[in-house]
Amino acid sequence: MKKILLSSMLCASLFAQKTVLMQTPPADVKYVNLELNLCNDMCLKQLLYDGLYISYLARFNSQDDELEKIYNLLLNGKDYIQLPKQSKLDDIKIAILIPEKIIKSYANSIISPSTAYLLNTQANVHLNVFYTGDENPQKIAEILPALSKYNLIITGFQNEGINYLSQNINNVKIFNPLAKKENFPNIGINVYFGSISYDEQIASLLNYANENIVIFKDQSLLSSSLSNMINEQAYVKSTYVVNQNNSNINALVKDNIKLNNASIFFNLPLIKTTLIATQIRANELSPKIYLSTQINYSPSFLSLTQENERNMFYFANSIGKIEPILEYYNNLLGQNIAYNWIAYSTSVGLDYLFNETYNSDKKYFDEDFINNQIYYKINIMNAKNSKFTQVR
Numbered sequence: 001m002k003k004i005l006l007s008s009m010l011c012a013s014l015f016a017q018k019t020v021l022m023q024t025p026p027a028d029v030k031y032v033n034l035e036l037n038l039c040n041d042m043c044l045k046q047l048l049y050d051g052l053y054i055s056y057l058a059r060f061n062s063q064d065d066e067l068e069k070i071y072n073l074l075l076n077g078k079d080y081i082q083l084p085k086q087s088k089l090d091d092i093k094i095a096i097l098i099p100e101k102i103i104k105s106y107a108n109s110i111i112s113p114s115t116a117y118l119l120n121t122q123a124n125v126h127l128n129v130f131y132t133g134d135e136n137p138q139k140i141a142e143i144l145p146a147l148s149k150y151n152l153i154i155t156g157f158q159n160e161g162i163n164y165l166s167q168n169i170n171n172v173k174i175f176n177p178l179a180k181k182e183n184f185p186n187i188g189i190n191v192y193f194g195s196i197s198y199d200e201q202i203a204s205l206l207n208y209a210n211e212n213i214v215i216f217k218d219q220s221l222l223s224s225s226l227s228n229m230i231n232e233q234a235y236v237k238s239t240y241v242v243n244q245n246n247s248n249i250n251a252l253v254k255d256n257i258k259l260n261n262a263s264i265f266f267n268l269p270l271i272k273t274t275l276i277a278t279q280i281r282a283n284e285l286s287p288k289i290y291l292s293t294q295i296n297y298s299p300s301f302l303s304l305t306q307e308n309e310r311n312m313f314y315f316a317n318s319i320g321k322i323e324p325i326l327e328y329y330n331n332l333l334g335q336n337i338a339y340n341w342i343a344y345s346t347s348v349g350l351d352y353l354f355n356e357t358y359n360s361d362k363k364y365f366d367e368d369f370i371n372n373q374i375y376y377k378i379n380i381m382n383a384k385n386s387k388f389t390q391v392r
Contacts, residue, residue, distance in 0.1 A: 041067060054119055058332060075333065076111065076129075092358065093126040094118075095147055097140075097155040097165075101133050103178070109335065109342040110156050110177060116329035116337075117350050120364070135161030144168055152353055154346065166191050173353055177345035181373040192353065194345035194374045198293050201316035202229050202265075204378045205291045208314055209263035212288070215239040216252075216276055217267040226267040226293060237262075242272055253279040259287050266292045274304040281309060294318060294341050302386055310383040314391065318376035319344045323364045348374055 039047070039059040044067055047056040053074050060071050096114060098107045111129055118125050130146075132139050135157050147153060147165075153174045155165065165174055166188040177194035181187065213236045217223040230236060240252045249272075253259070259280060264287050266273040273296050280287060290313040297315040305313075322337055326347065330337040337343045348365045352374075355363050367374050380391040 093150040094152045095150040096129045099132050099134050103156045109340055110346050112333040112335045113343040113346040116333050117347050119329045137164045140164055175349045177349055192372045194349040196318040196341050196376055199229050201293045201378055205316050206234055210288055212262045214262040215265045218242045223267045230265055249275055249279055253283055259285045262287045263289050270296050277309045298339050313383055315381045317379050317381045
């Protein structure tokens with residue numbers, strides 16, 4: 001009975017006080033050899049009591065509302081848990097800086113893969129997520145004293161925040177999985193970048209194109225950027241702009257003989273891409289090939305297209321080989337790392353810098369940094385036989 005009462009009191013204490021992430025010391029996260037067998041509610045509560053939060057995430061399997069609420073808080077990096085721990089070992093300190101108002105859902109593509117990677121380490125890791133809202137230097141300045149005490153900083157900043165960190169932190173390695181170094185010519189030597197190169201992907205795809213290049217795009221910033229990159233590398237005969245509600249797709253495609261024998265670049269989201277491909281087939285037109293960068297490389301593509309359409313598509317893919325254990329932990333935390341380049345970039349960067357910083361020899365990825373930028377091998381993928389295969 002005492003054990004039951006103690007557990008109930010502990011669970012109740014989880015929500016007895018509300019704290020703010022940047023005003024309280026973050027939780028120590030310790031890693032253990034995980035068991036994949038069922039961990040019941042009492043087992044989960046014990047993991048919380050012992051401060052084994054990552055094990056709690058990995059082994060969570062409960063219908064209890066309070067335990068599920070704790071799970072969601074931990075999954076999003078929110079440090080609301082105040083429980084006794086067996087020890088305080090801060091051998092490794094990693095901070096994640098998230099401007100959630102700017103990168104929105106991409107935040108989980110950074111936080112979850114970082115957590116998944118650290119599940120494989122045997123080190124004692126002190127991991128904290130700072131939500132900054134945006135990249136306002138004044139907000140970042142408030143946490144600079146705390147950041148100087150970390151060994152590695154992972155950030156989702158896009159512009160101003162990256163420069164501000166570089167100007168004010170020079171003794172801690174900083175990694176940004178979303179940005180490219182070429183966009184920051186005056187950055188510090190302690191800042192590393194992980195974005196894939198759409199320019200290089202387009203160059204690889206152009207090897208499969210003929211001289212009749214056609215682009216389908218919309219008015220988004222990414223689509224316009226991709227289209228400009230193609231125009232810089234090749235002569236484009238025709239460009240068609242799809243409106244916001246897709247209402248002009250039929251007008252763009254119907255009886256458009258310019259699409260015959262064309263190498264068509266789809267610089268569009270997946271739904272728009274498949275709608276156009278369907279209309280082309282319905283109008284009995286005969287393009288030579290369909291080309292797309294990483295933006296449409298998704299398992300959803302296989303279910304949204306028919307076999308004769310899939311055979312036409314060639315995708316540039318910068319995501320390489322993934323160890324099954326890392327893929328398992330990412331799936332556990334809701335990330336399909338095999339198709340999410342941001343999750344993959346985060347994992348590659350953390351793998352490289354973690355091993356470099358702590359002299360470990362347990363690298364999981366083959367990619368390396370060249371001049372502080374991850375270099376990716378680009379594979380061209382086709383979707384014949386209802387699965388993605390590398391083109392030889």
